[in-house]
Amino acid sequence: MQISFTKMQGAGNDFVVLDETRGPLGLSAAQYRWLADRHFGVGADQILSVRPAPQAMAGQVDFEYVIHNADGGEVEQCGNGARCFARYVFDKGLTRQSRLRVLTKAGVITPQLQPDGRVTVNMGRPRLAPQEVPFDSVGLTAQRVGRADVWQLPLQGVAGLDAVQVTVLSMGNPHAVQRVDDVASAPVQQVGAAIERHAAFPQRVNAGFVQVLARDRIALRVFERGAGETLACGTGACAAVVAGILWDALDSRVDVVTRGGVLTIEWSADPACDVLMTGPAETVFEGTVCIPELSD
Numbered sequence: 001m002q003i004s005f006t007k008m009q010g011a012g013n014d015f016v017v018l019d020e021t022r023g024p025l026g027l028s029a030a031q032y033r034w035l036a037d038r039h040f041g042v043g044a045d046q047i048l049s050v051r052p053a054p055q056a057m058a059g060q061v062d063f064e065y066v067i068h069n070a071d072g073g074e075v076e077q078c079g080n081g082a083r084c085f086a087r088y089v090f091d092k093g094l095t096r097q098s099r100l101r102v103l104t105k106a107g108v109i110t111p112q113l114q115p116d117g118r119v120t121v122n123m124g125r126p127r128l129a130p131q132e133v134p135f136d137s138v139g140l141t142a143q144r145v146g147r148a149d150v151w152q153l154p155l156q157g158v159a160g161l162d163a164v165q166v167t168v169l170s171m172g173n174p175h176a177v178q179r180v181d182d183v184a185s186a187p188v189q190q191v192g193a194a195i196e197r198h199a200a201f202p203q204r205v206n207a208g209f210v211q212v213l214a215r216d217r218i219a220l221r222v223f224e225r226g227a228g229e230t231l232a233c234g235t236g237a238c239a240a241v242v243a244g245i246l247w248d249a250l251d252s253r254v255d256v257v258t259r260g261g262v263l264t265i266e267w268s269a270d271p272a273c274d275v276l277m278t279g280p281a282e283t284v285f286e287g288t289v290c291i292p293e294l295s296d
C-alpha cells in the first residue's frame with residue numbers, strides 16, 4: 001500500500017503522522033510496527049493518525065487523534081504528539097483555528113498554537129486513584145511523601161535493586177515516577193524495562209526517572225511503554241511534575257529538561273485542575289512509502 005506521511009518531532013520524541021481525514025487506512029498492528037521500525041520502515045516512537053471528528057461529536061470536537069506505539073499497540077494519549085498534531089493540521093490547512101478540540105481515547109484535549117511556534121496543550125486532570133491508572137496495589141506497601149503515596153515496587157534484583165519507590169498516576173495513560181539523584185547515571189534501560197512489564201500494571205506502564213534541580217526545574221528520562229526510552233515524553237513530563245508537586249518538591253510551574261529539549265508544565269496542585277504542557281513541534285520531512293501487506 002503506497003501512502004504519504006509526514007515525519008515530525010516534539011523535543012526529540014519522533015512521529016510518523018498519517019492523514020486519515022479522507023478515510024482510515026486500515027493498517028494492522030504489524031504495519032504500524034513496520035512504519036515505526038528504524039531499519040526496515042520509516043522509524044518513529046509513535047504513529048499518529050489524524051481523523052475527522054466522529055459524526056456523534058460533530059460540533060463538539062474538531063478532530064480525532066489516534067496513537068499507536070512503536071510496538072503496534074494503540075494507546076490513550078501522547079503529549080508530544082498532541083503538539084505535533086496541532087502543528088500538522090494547521091500547516092496542512094486542515095483548520096484555520098489556532099485553538100483546537102481534539103478527541104483522544106483519554107478524552108478531549110485542547111492544543112493552542114503560540115506566536116513563538118511552540119504549542120500549549122491542556123492535557124486534562126491527573127488521575128491519582130490506583131484503579132484509574134490501572135495499578136494493582138494488592139500486597140504492596142506505600143509511605144506518604146508530602147501529599148503523595150510512594151509505593152514500594154519489588155524488583156527481582158534488577159540492576160542490584162530489590163525494589164524501587166514510585167508514585168503512580170495517569171494522564172490518560174499510565175505512569176510510574178521515581179526520584180533519582182542523577183538521571184544521567186540512572187539504570188533507565190534495565191529498571192525501566194522491569195517496571196514497564198511489572199505485574200502490578202495490568203496494562204503495562206511508562207517509567208519516569210526524575211532529578212529535582214530546583215523547585216521550578218527538573219531533569220527527566222522516561223522508559224516508555226511500547227517504545228523504550230525516548231528523548232522526551234510529554235505525558236511523562238506532566239506525570240513527573242504532578243508527582244513532584246505532590247512530594248512538595250516542586251512549585252506550580254516547572255521546566256522539564258529532557259534529552260531532546262525543554263517542556264514547561266503547569267499544574268495548580270488541585271487534582272480537579274488540568275495540567276498544561278508547552279513545548280516545540282517541528283516537521284522534519286514529508287515522504288511516501290510502500291507498506292508491505294502484514295497481518296498481525
Ligand SMILES: N[C@H](CCC[C@H](N)C(=O)O)C(=O)O
Nearest residue numbers: 078079080173224225234235
Ligand atoms: N508510550 C506512551 C504513549 C506515548 C507517550 C509519549 N510519547 C508522550 O509524549 O506523552 C504509552 O504507552 O502510554
